[in-house]
Amino acid sequence: MTEGRVKTGLNATLALIAGFALRLWYVTRAPRIDGDTLIYGNIAKNWMQHDIYGFATTVKGLQPTLIRLPGYPLFLAACFRVFGVDHYVAVMCVQGLFDLFTCLLIAALARRLFGQRAALVALWLSALCPFTAAYVAAPLTEILTLFTITLTFYSLERWRSASLGFNRWLWVVAVTMAYSVLLRPEQGMLPAVVVPAMIWMVWKSPQRLLLLQNLSPVAVAAICVVLPLVPWTARNWRTFHVIQPLAPRSASDPGEFIPRGFQHWYRTWAIDFASTEQVYWNYDSTDLRLGDLPTRAFNSDEQYEATASLLSDYNQKDNATRPLDDRFEAIAEQRIQANPIRYYIGLPIARLINMLFRPRTEMMQIGLDWWNWHEYRSQTLLAYGMAALNFSYFALGAIGLWLWWRAGWGVHGALAAAMTAFVVLRCTLLLTLDNSEPRYTLEFFPLLFVWGSCVFARRAKIPG
DSSP states (O other): OHHHHHHHHHHHHHHHHHHHHHHHHHHHHSOOOOTHHHHHHHHHHHHHHHSOOEEEETTTEEEEOOSSOSHHHHHHHHHHHHHOTTOHHHHHHHHHHHHHHHHHHHHHHHHHHHOHHHHHHHHHHHHTOHHHHGGGGSOSSHHHHHHHHHHHHHHHHHHHHTTTSSSHHHHHHHHHHHHHHHHOGGGGHHHHHHHHHHHHHHHTSTTGGGHHHHTHHHHHHHHHHHTTHHHHHHHHHHHHSSOOSSOOTTOOOTTOOOOHHHHHHHHTTOOSHHHIIIIITTTTTSOOOGGGSOGGGOSSHHHHHHHHHHHHHHTTTTOOOHHHHHHHHHHHHHHHHHOHHIIIIIHHHHHHHHHHHSOOOTTSSOOTTTTOHHHHTHHHHHHHHHHHHHHHHHHHHHHHHHHHHHHOOGGGHHHHHHHHHHHHHHHHHHTTOSSOOGGGGGGGHHHHHHHHHGGGSOGGGSOO
16 A cells, blocks of 8 residues: 555656646746736736736826736736746746646546546646646736636535535635636636536535525625625726626727727638637737638628728728728628528637637747648648647547446536536637637636546446
8 A cells, every 4th residue: 555655656746747847848948928918917017016907008107997807917916026027937937836736636636536546647637738838838817717627626526525514615616716707707607607516516415404504605605706806896887987897808998999890790701710810819900911811701702802992991000990890890791691600600610619629839839820731841740749639638538528427427416517517608608709719728628637537547436
């Protein structure tokens, strides 16, 4: 027994060392400090130095904002306070520690569900996953979001096994869900699946006759999730005179012009991440090239000419205006009327598939048209390898989930249902998005690691 524990400890230590080395490589060789990172950093600095939750602009000075929730700026402000303002390398290192702890939580959950061997497999799968490790080198919400998702489901299982009452795991579940919602608005899906799972656990417990009394911990957890949003909502009302408990879908402050016509038109043809980076993100800031649009963006020669003329007029000033937006809207309506099934069903499904299975090379120095063998060659091979690895994670997770279901979930039924519902709800949300970004499906990976470990578990350890 002692020898087995030594081997297990050595195996786990090697996995963590390998995971640490991988994350250190990304931090030193492939850091990404741009885009949303600078937005979050700007908010954190002004909040910390000037007590204003907003941006510093060259024209208007300090401007309050509500386009980002305070969870990640709070984390950045804490790091800046300890390590110095704009010391993003230190932020990345802290994120690396959080990510390695997430790997340990994934292994701990797999051990409780499927046994020790599955735990070691889950640890190796998560520690060496390049797709999650790469985001350690990008000061964004992803790493902390993965941490909160994992800790929530792990704590939910510990709460179940600790008799479902008022215990420390209840508070961990509640606080973790609350902070997850403060990181990203769509993380409201986490309590949306966890709270019903908690109710079901209470309903199926031996103390069913005391249902109302036993539901009080669940009610407290739900209140804890909503509670931090109250001061945020009050602040937004006081500052902007709008009721905004989360962050707006449009990522714009009240009064800002929202180019809905352009967004509408973009949804009539966009599928891949390349279009997101070349067109969607560039609108209202730089030129849009007609050559970056795929052939499916035009239904006819007349529509091609109208689109070319519209982009030419836009490129004169690179500004989104209402007259231009009306012209985008007119083209969008023509395209939707010509093929509504493509717009409402085909393209949303295609965007979701792209977000799930595209080679996750957005954090690597690989061209957007990675499939162009004659131009890239080695990068193309690497991209195909990343696509195969990404598919392997999803396939392994799906097989593991099926094996778990086939063996019978037993006492873990509510947990399994909550994990599955989280994936289904998120996929449903992603069907409504304009822009395809593979990082939006990164939240599935902690669950894939846990489910995938079931494939390697001893059959006797799978509940049934």
